[in-house]
Amino acid sequence: DVNGNKMSKRLGNGIDPFLAIEKYGSDPLRWYMITNSQPWDNLKFDVAGIEEVRRKFFGTLYNTYNFFALYANVDGFTFKEEKVADEARPELDRWVLSLLNSLIKDVTEAYETYEPTRAGRAISEFVTENLSNWYVRLSRKRFWGGEYDTDKVSAYQTLYTCLETVAKLAAPIAPFYMDQLYCDLNLVSGNESDTSIHLTSFPKYNEDAINKELEERMDIAQKVSSMILGLRRKEKLKVRQPLAKIIVPVLNANFRKQFEAVESIILTEVNVKEVEYLTDATGVIKKKIKANFKTLGPKYGKLMKAVSVLVNKMSQTEIAAFEQNGSFDAMIEGEPVTLALEDVEIHSEDIPGLQVASEGAITVALDINVTPELRLEGIAREFVNRIQNLRKDSNFEVTDKIILRIVRHPELNEALDKFGDYIGSQTLASRVDLVEELNDTQTGKLVEIEKGIETFIQVEKEIL
Known part of the structure; x- marks a missing residue:
């Protein structure tokens, strides 16, 4: 169980697998068990881990598909356009396709060497960290509005390829969920003649597409x-x-x-x-350095203390050279020593007006x-966020144009006057009216823009 005790009737710590499947689903349960530890190792079973897998991996993959389907339906994308050549794709597309092919290579090797845990973890990391948290987030504006040009087609084709390939890679571990994902994609595109993912061929990586x-x-x-x-x-x-x-x-x-x-x-x-x-x-950012005894101990044994003294005495110039070269050579007690960056811990000190991280x-x-000019732009971005939330609360379609009415406020007027066009363009507002007050026929919502600063905003769907 979660405490490391063997499950038994005597201890009453057993889990009914059928109840777990009914509550969480068979695929999340299987994914949790396979990715949490190798099949031949003991597993500290925790139902909270199944819920985490369902939310983090399956939930993220579901949201990514939903995002794709929403805008693909708006633009009528069905993968009927000619495939965009690699050299014509933006760098972001080429990067995620490179990672995808690296993933295919790693997952294939893991399955062939009977290491499903490594395969599942690699797929999870690709979906959550690279596909959803990076690629989709950075590409969102390419899907929103704009012309249906090569760049947008490339974005759709890239995301479709990633979703379809992930489904095929993950199908041995999550057969039901991935079959549904594959069928939903293929129903519209018709790219594959097979009616089930389990009848398709396993993906093959393209070495030429991998760009380290x-x-x-x-x-x-x-x-x-x-x-x-x-x-x-x-x-x-x-x-x-x-x-x-x-x-x-x-x-x-x-x-x-x-x-x-x-x-x-x-x-x-x-x-x-x-x-x-x-x-x-060296004259701008001051750094501190100290020895990492976890790596120095096995390497240098009795010399470790002398190495530590050497590290602590390093000047700013020597630390900078160490970072640039990736190594540091010295003689200690007549013996040559070569330190690697992993042998030390380098930290930067904060400077007034700056925050430093390493x-x-x-x-x-x-x-x-934050200058006054930057603050005004920040206020404008806060307005965009609040208006987008109002659009969502009003159940507007993503393509719906709106008319905005914002009640003036002495703390907000300058930002609204300067960035009104920007706010309109980001929220699909064909008109942004700054008014002294809303009349009786206009219902607005009181919205907090900054702490203690509120104003009324009215969002009206434009009737064409």
Whole structure:
């Protein structure tokens, strides 16, 4: 059981499998048991784990399909267009397809070596971390509105391919759910003649589609974005509040090249205006370094204490060189020693007006100063969020145009005057009226924009 005790009638800690299947479904139960531990290992069975699997993996996959189906139905996408060539696809599409082919390769190897646990975990990570939390989130605006052009077709084809392939990869573990997903996709596209996923061929990876350099670049984007969002949470700065810049120490020419290739993605994701690159950060960002005894002990044994003293005495210049080179050479008690980055822990100190974060060799500093201009833009983004919620509460279709009426407020007027067009474009409002008050025939809703600052907003569906 969850406490590590053997299930038995005497202890009364057994689980009725049929009741568990009835409550949670057979596929979530099977997925939980297979991904939680290898089939030949003991399993600390916890029903809360089934619920987590159902929510995190199956729920995320369901929401991703729902997102695709919603906009595909609006645009009439049925995969009848000619397949967009790889070179014509945006980098984000090529990245997720590269990861998808890497996934096919890894999952195939795992199944063939009788390691279903490794296969299931790899599929889960791809769906939750890469497909839903990164690709779909960064591609949302490509599906919303706009022309039905090559870029939008590429987005639809890419997401369809990912969903269909994930269904085939996961079918051995979750046969019922994945068969339903496959049938729902294929019913519209007719891409496959097989009526069930269990009659189709298992996916084969395309080595030419795997681009490790592209995967590394996007990994930098994910790490840096996560670091900056963590700094925002620390400072209680909403992502909707734009910030001026991030400062990034340049490790080497290749790092800068990789970072610049994903710069726009990072800035969009964390809502920051620009990146400032530092070729020499020693006078700007101060770092602390200490030994990592977990790795030093097995490597250097009796020299570990002397190595620790050496690490603690490193100057800012030596720390910077260590990070850039990825290693540090020294002589200790007459013996040559080569330290790797994993042998130390490097932390950055915060600077007034900046928040600093480090992960491995990557360091980033976030300018947390909110200027009056940035605050106004932040207010406009808050309005967009509230209006989108009102659209949803009113059960409007995603394509419905609206007319907006917003009651003026001394704390909000400047932002509304300056960013009224932006608010209208983001909410599909053909007209944004700023009024002193709503008349008797107009029903509005009192909405809080900032703490203690409220105003009335009225959303009306435009009748064409």
